[in-house]
Amino acid sequence: MQHAYNVYEDRCPTRMVLDRLADKWAVLILDRLQDGPVRFNHIRRDIKGISQKxxxxxxxxxxxxxxxxxxxxxxxxVTVEYALTPLGSTLTDTISALSHWAEKNMDAVLAAQHAYDQTRDAG
Incomplete structure (x- = not known):
């Protein structure tokens, strides 16, 4: 299937979207919103380390x-709530899989980093 955009082209606008979705804060926010609307301060409390700005x-x-x-x-x-749009909801499975993949595989990543560092330090 041919698309109007090609992510491998340097001037393709999809690069901006990929850049946004590759941001850790965006991933965590989108994952947090998958269960329904959430108030600003609730998001801030749930995502440790994110500043208000x-x-x-x-x-x-x-x-x-x-x-x-x-x-x-x-x-x-004033109460302000944020929610996924129908377009944002199309990312729910992908974002959840990505963020929770990190949780499930962190020990393996840390072990790989340690092994890599050991080979670099020995050489």
Missing amino acids: VLSQTLRRLERDGLVSRSIFPTVP
Whole structure:
């Protein structure tokens, strides 16, 4: 099947999307949103180590890309929720597999890194 875009071409706009999806914060946010809408501060509490600024910037980019929607509710204080869009939902299985692959295989990666470093240090 031929596509209008070719990710291997240096000027292809798909590179921007791949860059976004390769970002650890984007992966964690998209994975966190797969169970339904979540408030900003809840996302921030759930994803340890992300700053308010980085969370805001990443959510804004994901919203611009059409992967995340932002809903504002006129409460006091204002409530803001983020959710996956239908387009963002098409990534759920892929993002979940990627993020949880890291959890399942971390020991093997650490062992490989150690073995690699040992061969480099010995040489």
